[in-house]
Amino acid sequence: MRHFISVDQLTTGEIYNLLQTAEEFRKNKYQVNEQVFGANLFFEPSTRTKMSFVVAEKKLGIESLDFNAKNSAVLKGESLYDTAKTFEAIGANFLVIRHESDTWYEALEGKFSIPIINAGAGAKEHPTQTMLDLLTIYQEFGKFEGIKIAICGDIKHSRVARSNAIALRKLGAEVYLSAAQGFERNTLEFPYMPIDEAVEECDVVMLLRIQHERHEYSVNTYDYLERYGLTKERESRMKDDAIIMHPAPINRGVEIDTDLVECKKSRIFAQMENGVYVRMAIITTLLKEWGIINENVIKKYQTAI
Template sequence: MNIFTLNDFSTTDINSILDEAEEFKAGKKVDFKGKKVVANLFFEPSTRTHYSFDKAAYNLGCRTQNFDTTNSSIQKGETLYDTVKFFESIGCDAVVIRHPKENYYQDLVGKIKIPLVSGGDGTGNHPSQSLLDLMTIREEFGHFDGLKIVIVGDIVHSRVAHSNYEIMKRLGMEVYTSGPREFEEPGYNYVDFDTILPEADIIMLLRVQHERHHDLMKLTTDEYHRLYGLNQERVNKMKERAIIMHPAPFNRNVEIADDIVECKQSRIFKQMANGVFVRMALLNRVLSDD
């Protein structure tokens, strides 16, 4: 099986993956005894997704190969298909791929025989990030139905926002978005940040993705922080049990104030920790699939 988008999974499947992730967190052991090899092919920079997949594979007793784009044949014009086909040919059992092309996997489906797991495609989907976000929320509240979340920032360029908006709605959450109007996604329930803030159970902040903006960003970083950044004044207006999330990396003092990153309502580093367990569940699923 392949994992490209959570749209391919039922809500029952989603909860089953989260159940197994929680079992891994509680100490469940699976050991492939070095007989499985997972190749990590990241064509965009990544710290959290790349190395938590690497750690997840290690925890499952797998060996890994970590692809270095700067010293590879893509510098000579090799295609994505030919690169992936190489790792299949040398005996890898699964490949994790992040690629800047949206829906890159359409070039691979039906041509590659080993499982493909998306580590993010362009601005489209980021299934493992959504799952770790869901795991963190479910641990905190025990359910999804009726929870209010506002996703704040660069919605149109965010694969995290696109993945989360759809799956969270399917799970019964009330999903709102906010941020600069130039980065609004049509149909994504846009609201004023300061108006929704006191009502939300989850405040999810997004990184300002300067590398994708191509001069579309009209605000300075100081202006962004004043209008959409989470600072102590805004935290004071949150519900007592509301939590703060961010897929990271974060721009300190832009979308989130430095002293809020690890405040008592922040779950940012818990998200990162949960990422390993979610990715263990995903790799175990594809490697055990006959």
């Protein structure tokens, strides 16, 4: 694994290795005893993904090189490729990139001597989000085989839906999609299920927000919750040990009743916490693969309380 671009590239063994490494980082404190620089190149807005990469880097003792597209040479016409090359030239040891293009990484492929991590590609890929979602599910059930998972919401415009569905099927889960009319994605070959069936049959109900910024026309959401979202009445019909997930940001009162965001079944904020450990695992795995660091410079300091 030279770069972390897509869940498609990962074997089941590589996925489990990353999950185990993330759990080790969750339980214990480690730092890289060598100067390493990570560049976080976010061309789209981000809260959770960007800041969890920053926290992951700081926990590892890595220097974060920040970047703000609105205050950069991008406004002067600089391309993604030239921006990334600039950070490589000044000493970044790895690049974390989010961009609105579905295929931004194709322009960079084979042209860099440092690892690249995909932090979001248009509506196509969000592989680090997938890994933290996998970790959350694995912590809950201890397996993926036979677990029924419904991904519900704006499937058509969600990079999370595609990445998660593919990875979960690879690991043996039963994946179903649920969407309002017009929110389906025909290129994803998974069965669709109405939300009222999903809440009763599935072990995981994963909600997605409406991606207003990717729609060509304005979407009216006045009755979306009642027709397609997770209401308190629907939550009451979920299995006793079922869980609620959401990659966030959350549109409270649209895809989920606000009272359910932190209810007993919700793992939404646990997902966010897991994002730090998963990204620590991805960063260190890539740095070791490239020979930028080795096992000897990753020092265990203490056991978490």
